[in-house]
Amino acid sequence: MYSALTNLECTACHQTYEADQLINTCPACGKVLYVQYDLSAAAASMTPEALAGRDWNLWRYREILPVQDPANAVTLGEGGTPLLPAPTLGALFGLNNVLIKDEGLNPTGSFKARGLGMAVARAKELGVTTVAIPSAGNAAAAMSAYAARAGLGAVVAMPVDAPEVMKAECVAYGAKVLLVKGLINDAGKIIRHGSDALGWFDVSTLKEPYRAEGKKTLGLELAEQLGWRVPDVIIYPTGGGTGIVGMWKAFAELEAMGLIGSKRPKMVVVQSENCAPIVRAFEEGADHAPLWENASTIAAGMRVPIAIGDYLILDAIRQSGGTAITVTDEQLLEGMRLAATKEGISASPESGAAIIAARMLRERDFLNADDEVVIFSTGSGIMHTDLVSQEGLTVLDPADAPEVWVDAMSAG
Numbered sequence: 001m002y003s004a005l006t007n008l009e010c011t012a013c014h015q016t017y018e019a020d021q022l023i024n025t026c027p028a029c030g031k032v033l034y035v036q037y038d039l040s041a042a043a044a045s046m047t048p049e050a051l052a053g054r055d056w057n058l059w060r061y062r063e064i065l066p067v068q069d070p071a072n073a074v075t076l077g078e079g080g081t082p083l084l085p086a087p088t089l090g091a092l093f094g095l096n097n098v099l100i101k102d103e104g105l106n107p108t109g110s111f112k113a114r115g116l117g118m119a120v121a122r123a124k125e126l127g128v129t130t131v132a133i134p135s136a137g138n139a140a141a142a143m144s145a146y147a148a149r150a151g152l153g154a155v156v157a158m159p160v161d162a163p164e165v166m167k168a169e170c171v172a173y174g175a176k177v178l179l180v181k182g183l184i185n186d187a188g189k190i191i192r193h194g195s196d197a198l199g200w201f202d203v204s205t206l207k208e209p210y211r212a213e214g215k216k217t218l219g220l221e222l223a224e225q226l227g228w229r230v231p232d233v234i235i236y237p238t239g240g241g242t243g244i245v246g247m248w249k250a251f252a253e254l255e256a257m258g259l260i261g262s263k264r265p266k267m268v269v270v271q272s273e274n275c276a277p278i279v280r281a282f283e284e285g286a287d288h289a290p291l292w293e294n295a296s297t298i299a300a301g302m303r304v305p306i307a308i309g310d311y312l313i314l315d316a317i318r319q320s321g322g323t324a325i326t327v328t329d330e331q332l333l334e335g336m337r338l339a340a341t342k343e344g345i346s347a348s349p350e351s352g353a354a355i356i357a358a359r360m361l362r363e364r365d366f367l368n369a370d371d372e373v374v375i376f377s378t379g380s381g382i383m384h385t386d387l388v389s390q391e392g393l394t395v396l397d398p399a400d401a402p403e404v405w406v407d408a409m410s411a412g
Contacts, residue, residue, distance in 0.1 A: 003068045004042040008033045008209055011312060019066070022126050022201065024208050025308070032309050033209040034249065035066050043257035048228065056080040058114055058217040064253055065118065066213050072125040074150045076107035078117045079217055083225045083374070088342040093359040097372045099231070100355075101222060102345060104380030108169065110301075110348070111218065111378045112142035115242055118214025119203040120146035129153060132200035134180075134187035136239070136300035137166030138379055143203060144173035155200055157187035162300055165383050183295055184239075184304055205240030206309040212246045219250030222374065223260055230265045232371040233322075235357055237350035237378055238269040238278055239304035241313040248316040265374070267322035269313065270357040272297035272329065275305060278313055282324040287311055298329045298387060299349035301379065323366060331356045336381055336388075348379030349387060 008017040012031035017023060019035065026033055042063035054060040058079030067073050083101050090098035103111035116139060123131055130153035133143045140156035147154035154175035158167065159182060170177050180187040188204055195202040203211060223230055230251060236244055244267055254260045271279050275295035281288060289310040297303050307313065317324055327335075335352030339345045347355060354375050361367045381388070396405050 001041065001045050002062055002070055003065060004037040004039070004063045005066050005068060006036050006038050009036050010034075020126070022128065024202060032206045032245075032312060035209050035213050037064050037253070039064070039253060039256045043259075046257065048259070051224065058117075058214065058221070061217055061220050064220075064257075065217075066210055067118070067121050067125055069125060072121050074121045074124065074146060075117065076113065076145060076149060078106050078113040079221060081105050081221070083222065084343070084345065086343050086345075086375070089338060089355065089358075092338070092342065093362050094369055095358065095362055095367060095373055096370050098358065099372070099374045100339070100343065100345060101218070101374055101376050103218075103376060103378045104346060104348065104351070104382070108138070108141045108145050109380040109383050110138040110142065111215070111243060111376070112138045113146075114217055115139075115211035115214040115246070116142035116203065117146045119143070119208060119211045120150050120152065122210040123201050123203065124150045124152060128201040130155060130198075130200045131203050132156070132191050132195055133203050134158075134184050134191045135162075136184050136303055137162045138301055138383070139205075140175070140177075141166050141169035141173070144170045144175035147175065148173045155191070155194065157190045159183055159187060159300075163383060163386070185291070185306055205242050205307070206245065206312075212242050212249065215242045215246030216250035216253075217246075218243055218376070219247030220254065222247075223251070223254055228259050230260060230263055231374045232265060233268060233367060233373045234265045235268045235270060235354045235361070235373065235375045237299070237302055237354045237376070238271055238313065239302045239350075240307050241269070241278065241309050243376065243378070244269065244316050245309050245312045248312070248320075264320045267316045267320040268357065268361065269317055269322070269324040270353045271324070271326055272299055272302045272332070272353065273326040274329075275303050276326045277306060278310060279324040279326050281310065281314060282317055287314060289314070299332055299353060301348070301350040302353065323361070325357050325360060327353045327356055327360070333387060336384075339377065340381065345377060346381035347377045348381055348384055351375075351377035351379060351381070354378075
């Protein structure tokens with residue numbers, strides 16, 4: 001079998017819909033739709049023994065992914081990212097078992113390849129000709145790449161101050177790039193209007209059912225890498241929250257298939273102190289996270305002032321016994337530096353936030369020394385070289401005497 005897809009179901013009102021139709025959110029209540037599968041049928045063929053013979057990418061989990069025809073499973077080699085021990089960081093933080101899931105090694109340099117690869121593949125299968133997205137940067141680049149691979153048109157709307165390299169990526173892949181004087185929610189308004197007027201298919205975060213299915217492979221892959229179990233804690237930098245939502249869905253499906261037990265990791269959301277709608281809602285005991293006014297942070301992926309899946313993120317945190325924490329821009333830069341200098345991992349600013357959060361949570365005794373902690377490095381720092389300090393560079397002049405070179409090389 002390929003996919004055990006059955007139907008779509010609303011996460012709020014539980015209305016069900018046929019899967020083989022173009023649909024965004026629930027027509028009845030406007031909330032997030034989940035893809036459902038015949039998990040008994042999927043379990044019969046997606047066994048550990050069968051998986052052992054499959055390629056190490058996200059399509060290995062095809063039974064519980066939504067693409068039905070393998071011809072539509074467009075791929076650039078996404079998934080299959082390493083789960084790396086981080087003993088030096090662990091020792092610095094007082095933790096004995098820290099692992100980093102390095103998503104920066106995905107195509108286009110971030111975990112967004114998983115969700116957008118899946119969304120574009122399913123859109124192609126359903127007859128879409130042009131996909132569109134509002135994005136702070138990484139998602140736009142990923143969608144543009146997969147649209148090019150699938151032969152679809154691509155339109156992206158990005159804040160005018162989005163990272164330059166990500167704007168260039170989108171242009172290179174042939175996307176139409178719209179720069180917006182505002183934040184990602186302002187870009188979303190423009191994409192929604194264009195979708196209504198020009199027939200684009202909007203693949204915004206959790207505003208269609210299939211990005212979450214790509215993101216859930218983070219959880220599927222993690223459980224398999226750990227020998228079909230889950231860690232004690234997952235620390236995840238959060239903007240729109242599709243990764244948290246997708247992993248939480250993945251663990252439920254794996255349990256229903258008999259591949260893992262009932263244990264769940266504590267899910268930890270990390271946001272910027274200047275854009276923390278989920279953290280605020282969690283601390284206030286609220287079920288929804290209102291718009292965060294005047295959002296600002298150098299971590300573009302966390303500069304998301306409102307999330308349609310807020311209730312799903314908050315449910316995952318609370319049901320798991322997790323928490324939500326903020327970091328400053330200065331702290332996340334420190335996290336980037338520590339990942340690079342102590343473990344050789346090039347981490348994005350969002351990833352730096354997750355890394356430094358691990359230290360903060362140990363200091364607050366939320367984490368125990370022997371907890372197995374998985375930190376998600378969601379993107380590559382190579383996309384953010386503008387944030388790396390250039391202090392301390394040494395310039396040598398070949399015309400100088402060798403003694404001058406030696407003095408310069410030994411200084412400091």
